[in-house]
Amino acid sequence: MIAKAQAQVDSGAFFAELATLVRYPTVSDAPEGRVAIKAYLDDVLTPRLEALGCAVETHPNPDPAGGPFLVGTRVEAPGLPTLLCYGHADVVGEAGRWSEGRDPWTLTADGDRWYGRGTADNKGQHLVNLTALRLLLAETGSLGFNLKFLFETGEEIGSPGLTEFAETHRDLLRADVLIASDGPRLDAATPTLFLGARGSVRIALDVDLRPDAYHSGNWGGILRNPATTLAAAVASLVDGHGRIQVPELLPPELPDTVRAALDGVIVANTPGDPLPDEGWGDPRLTAAERLYGWNTLEVLSLGAADVDRPVNAIPGRARAVLQLRYVVGTDVGGTAEAIRQHLAAQGLSMVGVTVDGNFRASRTPVDDPWAGWAKSTLDKIAEKPVALLPNFGGGLPNHVFTDVLGLATLWLPHSYPGCLQHAPDEHLLASVAREGLVLATALFHALRERR
Structure with a gap:
């Protein structure tokens, strides 16, 4: 399955599919974007979820400021573990001019960089997970677990209505664990698992x-x-x-478990990143502790x-x-x-x-069994050390899953801090997409063996 995951990127199949997703200008804070969002749900996501054997429903948002929710559900057997996946269909509005005349709604490649709005945030990331699930199903004939996939359409405007939707639809979204992809990994070269958000x-x-x-x-x-x-x-x-x-x-404190998890973590380690400034921030803390733990x-x-x-x-x-x-x-x-x-x-x-x-702080405890399982699984398949972060530095609606639904949350990001996600020239690294697809496929395969 590893070779098949790598071939998805090497053959150009993943690029071609991502080009289709990028073509939809799903801007959540513009009226014309709402039209594109509906088309994206109907024409892109629904067929892909149905291909995974999911029953698909579109739900209205209880908050008029937000857009609809899409939920795909595949139940293989009542006694199997249930996985909840998450992604967001919306992207930010256009911000400034893209270099070399690039069109943000047309996927273009320049070496390892694939340029286009949504490539990193979040279309490329949820396409990795959809593809990994598709590979698993094709290889084994079954997932070996029950699947629920939730897509929201307003993450870029603060996820209006998501908390209320989850509270009202607890049974629909009931699961054992969340595995999702958003935000950046520690750096371009380091596979990363994070457990929450500031x-x-x-x-x-x-x-x-x-x-x-x-x-x-x-x-x-x-x-x-x-x-x-x-x-x-x-x-x-x-x-x-x-x-x-x-x-x-x-x-009130920096917990010992958080300090231990961040021990040895080096931040801003991608070529071209700015260097952390000496003497900036609390001198009692390391750079990683200031960024992820404080x-x-x-x-x-x-x-x-x-x-x-x-x-x-x-x-x-x-x-x-x-x-x-x-x-x-x-x-x-x-x-x-x-x-x-x-x-x-x-x-x-x-x-x-x-x-x-805006988004509330939340995290799954570093010593949660699900975190240990995911880290050990990724360590076995990755060709380099995997970073485990208590949370990443930015904001996500993670609290909906930890606080409302009571789930352990495992975030496996397929982007990196320099992806320019809310700026001109947003891009996904082909190398990260390739590695991420291998890791996601391995993690989903391991879930079918976990009882």
């Missing part, structure tokens, strides 16, 4: 003091400057070395007046948007109040604070 909280700081700007020569020294005030507010939350200054924004507070935007064409005037308002990436164990329910109290104690109560949560 959560995300967006924090807006607004200093809106007056409707007009006033001449700095006539009013400087007697009118409070919103930009100066905002700079002080940001620095009081996270200092100039990236260290969070508000205890309520930090996790919280970070990043400034996403910061501005007042026209930063490119300043005039000699004190601006009337200033705004910054920050993002807290947080791990399991962090209590983010009181984030806004904690920040307000902290700023008030600094004499900065005039700074307005608005907090908007």
Whole structure:
């Protein structure tokens, strides 16, 4: 089966199939994208799930902001383990110009890179898993387990309605384990298994003091400057070395199991990656611990007046948007109040604070039996060490599977950090797709032997 998995990529069959998937502009935050999404569900995913022997249903989203859900179900025998797979059909909107005149909706190859919107996030990744399941079924005549495959259509806009859908359809989605693919592996060369995701909280700081700007020569020294005030507010939350200054924004501890899992993990190890900056972040932690086991507070935007064409005037308002990436164990329910109290104690109560949560932090414990089984299976088939990460650094709706459905979650990503997934020139590495298809096929084959 390994040779057959490799041949899918080597023969060009996988590339040709992925080209079909990329052709659909399934942008979830655009009306025309909703039309493409429906066509993608009907014309692409439904036939492929039916070819796996699945009964396929499309379900409406309980949240009008989100699109429909597609569920494929294959039941071989009641006593067999049940696998839940997940993928998302939507992609981000177009962002800027692609190099060399590339069309984001046309798959093109340049050496090891396959360019196209959705190649890495998430069409190429869920195609790997669909192909691996198809190879297993063709080889053995049965999967040896029951299969449920859930596709959502709004992951790129925060998965609206997914939690409510899972709560309402617990029986439909009932399973023993989730195996899915999204996000990046540790680096291009390292097969990776991760068990969850960090959560995300967006924090807006607004200093809106007056409707007009006033001449700095006539009013400087007697009118409070919103930009100066905002700079002080940001620095009081996270200092100039990236260290969070508000205890309520930090996790209570770094668990020993997480520390052990991250021991020896090297980050930013792909050629062309930026080098981690010395002295940035908590000095007590390694780079891997800061990225995968701890919280970070990043400034996403910061501005007042026209930063490119300043005039000699004190601006009337200033705004910054920050993002807290947080791990399991962090209590983010009181984030806004904690920040307000902290700023008030600094004499900065005039700074307005608005907090908007997104994906919640969640992870399957590192010592969960399913994690040990998956890691040992991948170690046997991979030709290099497999990294086990407690969670990856970004956000995914993993909490739906751990917290709502009560599942162990195993994420086997088929992308890498430099894939440019939300930017021009998004790409999938052919070498990673080839290796990922081998690993996914082996993992599904091992599941049929697990009782």
